[in-house]
Amino acid sequence: MKKKILVIALAMAVMLMGAGYAYWTDQISVDSVVGTGEFDVNIVKVSDGGGDRNPGKATTNWEKYMKVDTDFVQGTPTKSLNATISNLYPGSVAHLSFDIENNGSLPAVLDSINVDYAAITGSAIVDEIYYRVDYKVVQDGVQVGTPKHYIDGVGLATFESKLNTLLSGITLEPGQMLIIGDPVDENGQDLENKYTFELPATVVNDDDCENNAFELSFQMNWKQHNDQGSYKVD
Amino acid sequence: MEKNKFRCLLLLLTALGIYSLENHYVTKLIGSFNFVYVVKPFLWCGLALAIYLMPVLRYKSKLRTRNFINSWSFIFAVVYFSVQFLAGLVDGFGKSPYEHSPVGIVINLVTVGAVLIGREFFRSYFVHSMTKAENYKVLLTISLLFTILAFPMKKYMDLQGYESIVKFTAQFFLPEFSENVMATYLVFLGGPIASLTFLGTLEAVNLLSPILPDLQWITAALVGILTPVFLFTVMQSMFEVESKQRRNSDVQKEGHLSWIMTTLAAVGIVWFAVGVFPVYPSVIATGSMEPMIHPGDVILVRKITDIKEVQVGDVIQFQRDDIRISHRIISIITKDGVPSFQTRGDNNSAIDSELVSPEQLRGEVINVVPHIGWPTLLMKSDKDIPLDEIEF
Numbered sequence: 001m002k003k004k005i006l007v008i009a010l011a012m013a014v015m016l017m018g019a020g021y022a023y024w025t026d027q028i029s030v031d032s033v034v035g036t037g038e039f040d041v042n043i044v045k046v047s048d049g050g051g052d053r054n055p056g057k058a059t060t061n062w063e064k065y066m067k068v069d070t071d072f073v074q075g076t077p078t079k080s081l082n083a084t085i086s087n088l089y090p091g092s093v094a095h096l097s098f099d100i101e102n103n104g105s106l107p108a109v110l111d112s113i114n115v116d117y118a119a120i121t122g123s124a125i126v127d128e129i130y131y132r133v134d135y136k137v138v139q140d141g142v143q144v145g146t147p148k149h150y151i152d153g154v155g156l157a158t159f160e161s162k163l164n165t166l167l168s169g170i171t172l173e174p175g176q177m178l179i180i181g182d183p184v185d186e187n188g189q190d191l192e193n194k195y196t197f198e199l200p201a202t203v204v205n206d207d208d209c210e211n212n213a214f215e216l217s218f219q220m221n222w223k224q225h226n227d228q229g230s231y232k233v234d
Numbered sequence: 235m236e237k238n239k240f241r242c243l244l245l246l247l248t249a250l251g252i253y254s255l256e257n258h259y260v261t262k263l264i265g266s267f268n269f270v271y272v273v274k275p276f277l278w279c280g281l282a283l284a285i286y287l288m289p290v291l292r293y294k295s296k297l298r299t300r301n302f303i304n305s306w307s308f309i310f311a312v313v314y315f316s317v318q319f320l321a322g323l324v325d326g327f328g329k330s331p332y333e334h335s336p337v338g339i340v341i342n343l344v345t346v347g348a349v350l351i352g353r354e355f356f357r358s359y360f361v362h363s364m365t366k367a368e369n370y371k372v373l374l375t376i377s378l379l380f381t382i383l384a385f386p387m388k389k390y391m392d393l394q395g396y397e398s399i400v401k402f403t404a405q406f407f408l409p410e411f412s413e414n415v416m417a418t419y420l421v422f423l424g425g426p427i428a429s430l431t432f433l434g435t436l437e438a439v440n441l442l443s444p445i446l447p448d449l450q451w452i453t454a455a456l457v458g459i460l461t462p463v464f465l466f467t468v469m470q471s472m473f474e475v476e477s478k479q480r481r482n483s484d485v486q487k488e489g490h491l492s493w494i495m496t497t498l499a500a501v502g503i504v505w506f507a508v509g510v511f512p513v514y515p516s517v518i519a520t521g522s523m524e525p526m527i528h529p530g531d532v533i534l535v536r537k538i539t540d541i542k543e544v545q546v547g548d549v550i551q552f553q554r555d556d557i558r559i560s561h562r563i564i565s566i567i568t569k570d571g572v573p574s575f576q577t578r579g580d581n582n583s584a585i586d587s588e589l590v591s592p593e594q595l596r597g598e599v600i601n602v603v604p605h606i607g608w609p610t611l612l613m614k615s616d617k618d619i620p621l622d623e624i625e626f
Binding site: 002003011013015017018019022039040077103104106108111139173221222225 | 256261262265266267270271330331332338341342370374386389394398401403404412415450452455456459463464466467470493497500501504505509510514572
């Protein structure tokens with residue numbers, strides 16, 4: 001009798017969880033490095049925003065600002081991130097940064113990042129956009145190690161490979177956080193006036209005018225670290 | 235018995251001490267690598283050795299049934315991970331995050347193995363000090379204790395909001411609890427070897443397999459919670475027959491297989507109704523889509539995963555405030571690359587006044603089952619429906 005009560009209680013718990021799943025879930029299963037109870041690395045915070053390199057310039061083309069939207073829900077750790085950058089025009093800038101935390105009990109190494117991108121409107125935009133990505137590793141709010149400077153480039157075709165060159169091999173101890181995208185200098189100090197994405201004001205081709213948009217999806221692949229040899233952040 | 239209980243308390247305090255160290259800044263001082271791969275295995279091995287040197291406590295099963303218990307522990311572990319891999323065929327697989335170089339594998343097996351041995355020796359001593367007969371209170375309490383200690387404190391403290399608590403409970407906590415129920419029962423029957431066989435097999439697969447099932451959290455909940463607990467009920471019955479406490483015919487009357495099928499069917503029906511699956515049912519209350527759909531009909535709605543699938547002429551279901559409306563798409567208007575849908579009920583005189591945005595879209599109507607929704611409508615007939623949202 002008692003074992004039947006146990007089975008029924010757990011089965012009802014499973015049924016209730018289904019209701020929660022149906023309520024909360026968006027679709028899209030992602031091919032990923034699987035998470036186990038001990039191994040748990042997630043994006044825990046995303047900050048984004050758009051702006052203008054030279055606010056106040058008197059032209060009607062500059063009334064809209066580059067916008068960044070992501071599918072991240074505050075308070076819900078995730079292993080992947082989708083971002084849409086829209087309302088682009090020459091001179092607009094945007095930042096996108098995300099914090100990744102190792103919540104597991106094992107040190108984790110960033111094996112690779114997959115970045116997919118697609119133009120929503122105006123396919124030329126993905127070739128014109130300037131990107132710059134910095135990173136730092138922090139523990140309890142204090143920076144750990146000295147990161148490499150940054151990667152930058154024009155056109156999203158090189159984005160994934162450069163991002164992997166910058167970040168692959170980074171090790172996160174349990175409790176450490178990797179902050180990607182916030183502009184920093186060689187010592188990891190915050191930089192003013194630097195952004196993750198910028199459509200240079202020198203872009204004047206009519207094909208690259210305002211209202212273009214593109215989307216990015218980031219997929220982080222982390223793996224266990226139990227080889228004491230190579231720590232990337234030194 | 236009193237000496238046993240005292241030793242038990244001492245061992246419990248030691249285990250809690252190891253857990254506290256794991257969650258203390260001490261690990262940051264010596265480095266988490268050194269703690270995880272050197273200090274922690276050493277501490278648990280020490281605990282196992284201390285228990286080994288203590289007077290042996292009697293297990294429930296007699297020697298002649300030990301092989302039976304150990305063999306079935308292994309078989310049940312194989313069944314469990316097979317079910318997980320079958321679920322992976324549906325949800326997909328991911329690369330194992332664990333190190334697979336030869337050195338990495340050896341390090342993992344040694345460190346995980348050492349901790350597992352220590353834990354199972356501790357579990358065995360604890361169980362047999364607390365009870366000689368089958369005792370569900372002891373079984374569930376010890377299972378709960380081991381489950382709580384399985385996760386770092388940070389994991390609990392980082393839980394924010396109802397959603398993350400439910401997901402953590404579903405995906406990790408309750409499956410771990412279910413496994414601990416099985417392991418605790420095996421330890422009660424046959425000592426640490428039995429539970430080590432079960433848990434050790436599962437850990438070995440976890441560490442050695444290059445790919446692992448990458449289950450959605452709800453699938454992990456279904457498989458992880460129900461499989462071990464079903465295996466526990468089967469093991470219990472099998473042991474009772476093997477130890478001649480009950481006759482085989484009495485156990486067969488219990489009908490384990492029919493219990494399992496009934497439970498899965500019940501879960502499946504509830505999940506279908508609440509919308510876990512890609513197709514879900516919805517009852518229609520108005521006649522805006524006659525003659526295709528009448529009030530009291532149940533429509534089957536397929537969740538839309540790609541907005542580009544949606545075309546003019548499709549009947550879609552969308553959310554407007556608190557109600558769901560099912561109307562036909564008349565036209566698609568694209569602005570800044572984002573589509574919006576203009577809709578109208580087949581039986582309505584006017585086009586719906588508001589456009590449907592992609593966030594409001596729930597799915598596409600793929601089938602209609604006539605009349606079976608009337609009981610639901612009658613049950614809900616006393617509830618206020620915002621009729622001003624519905625256009626005629």
